[in-house]
Amino acid sequence: MRVLAGEALPRPPVWLMRQAGRYLPEYRAVRAQAGSFLDLCYNPALATEVTLQPIRRFGFDAAILFSDILVVPHALGQDVRFTEGEGPRLDPVTGLADLAHLDEELDLGRLSPVFETLQRLRGDLPGETTLLGFCGAPWTVASYMIAGKSTPDQAPARVLAYRDPVFIERLIDRLVTASVRYLVAQIDAGADAVQIFESFAGALPPALFDRLSLDPVRRLVEGVRVARPQARVIVFARGAGPRLEVLAKSGIADAVGLDWAVDPAWARDVLQPLRPVQGNLDPLALVAGGRALDEAVDAILAAFAGRPHIFNLGHGILPETPISHVERMLRRVRGD
Numbered sequence: 001m002r003v004l005a006g007e008a009l010p011r012p013p014v015w016l017m018r019q020a021g022r023y024l025p026e027y028r029a030v031r032a033q034a035g036s037f038l039d040l041c042y043n044p045a046l047a048t049e050v051t052l053q054p055i056r057r058f059g060f061d062a063a064i065l066f067s068d069i070l071v072v073p074h075a076l077g078q079d080v081r082f083t084e085g086e087g088p089r090l091d092p093v094t095g096l097a098d099l100a101h102l103d104e105e106l107d108l109g110r111l112s113p114v115f116e117t118l119q120r121l122r123g124d125l126p127g128e129t130t131l132l133g134f135c136g137a138p139w140t141v142a143s144y145m146i147a148g149k150s151t152p153d154q155a156p157a158r159v160l161a162y163r164d165p166v167f168i169e170r171l172i173d174r175l176v177t178a179s180v181r182y183l184v185a186q187i188d189a190g191a192d193a194v195q196i197f198e199s200f201a202g203a204l205p206p207a208l209f210d211r212l213s214l215d216p217v218r219r220l221v222e223g224v225r226v227a228r229p230q231a232r233v234i235v236f237a238r239g240a241g242p243r244l245e246v247l248a249k250s251g252i253a254d255a256v257g258l259d260w261a262v263d264p265a266w267a268r269d270v271l272q273p274l275r276p277v278q279g280n281l282d283p284l285a286l287v288a289g290g291r292a293l294d295e296a297v298d299a300i301l302a303a304f305a306g307r308p309h310i311f312n313l314g315h316g317i318l319p320e321t322p323i324s325h326v327e328r329m330l331r332r333v334r335g336d
């Protein structure tokens with residue numbers, strides 16, 4: 001929270017995207033008894049437990065709510081399933097007629113287990129551990145709602161952005177409104193800060209980036225700040241590249257998340273004078289370990305030293321990551 005307020009610390013605080021997950025045996029054990037992945041997300045006792053697991057094991061400085069970005073379309077009435085080994089499956093929404101079948105307003109009651117999880121976490125976490133809530137950015141969530149699954153380049157949503165701009169705009173608007181409500185409720189339930197995951201920023205050409213990513217994220221954050229002026233917001237726009245400068249200059253986010261392809265020297269010179277940054281170790285360097293990992297960690301620490309920085313990966317931790325590599329990374333980041 002101090003870094004998000006603009007303070008530079010001698011050692012950066014550290015957490016990892018997807019830090020609760022399949023690389024942990026204790027997560028796999030809970031997952032096996034939980035039923036479906038969504039059952040786990042909506043079970044406050046178990047969701048609290050898996051959120052706490054990486055805090056207990058590694059002492060990360062932040063805990064991130066265990067949930068998924070796709071609970072928002074689910075709570076809007078879209079059918080969402082997670083099938084083993086295949087990832088998410090949704091009944092595609094591809095035009096205004098489909099959109100009419102979804103709820104206009106987000107039903108917060110459907111998401112009450114998520115808020116209960118946050119309340120439990122607030123009580124169970126050490127006082128010095130930041131509690132992070134999150135949601136997907138409107139474009140990223142819309143691209144799943146349209147394609148109905150993960151796609152390499154979000155082609156189904158992108159082609160509709162050209163063919164049916166009215167539909168895309170309505171869908172994005174609905175997600176902005178729903179996400180404001182959702183993040184405000186997360187803050188009220190105990191989240192200290194929230195992260196917005198724009199995982200598919202990199203798919204958008206420049207004209208669409210402003211219209212479908214930057215502007216909706218701005219409206220989302222403004223909506224949250226109007227309702228809860230104390231809110232702290234991290235925006236992680238994967239693949240945005242040099243467009244991160246526009247984000248940093250806009251003042252939308254308290255901190256700018258960096259993916260692993262962002263050059264730390266560039267981010268130090270261009271972004272860090274404007275905003276605190278978060279990132280950006282390549283998750284595959286963490287899989288590889290050894291000297292390559294040490295060098296990658298050192299390069300990030302050196303680049304961002306002296307200005308506000310939160311250490312993190314440049315995307316989610318991979319299931320094949322050895323736990324000993326996470327421990328090695330943490331010793332290096334903490335200087336012990």
Ligand SMILES: Cc1c2[nH]c(c1CCC(=O)O)Cc1[nH]c(c(CCC(=O)O)c1C)Cc1[nH]c(c(CCC(=O)O)c1C)Cc1[nH]c(c(C)c1CCC(=O)O)C2
Binds near residue numbers: 020022066082150
């Ligand atoms: C695009 C996206 C999704 N979900 C999310 C994003 C944005 C971040 C990113 O770009 O990775 C965000 C997310 N998903 C999950 C979290 C929990 C908090 C955390 O530890 O960071 C967060 C913040 C848990 C999860 N969400 C999912 C898992 C794995 C499911 C399982 O345990 O069976 C976890 C731990 C499932 C999920 N959820 C999603 C996909 C594509 C998948 C399948 C991928 C896979 O299987 O690895 C959608």
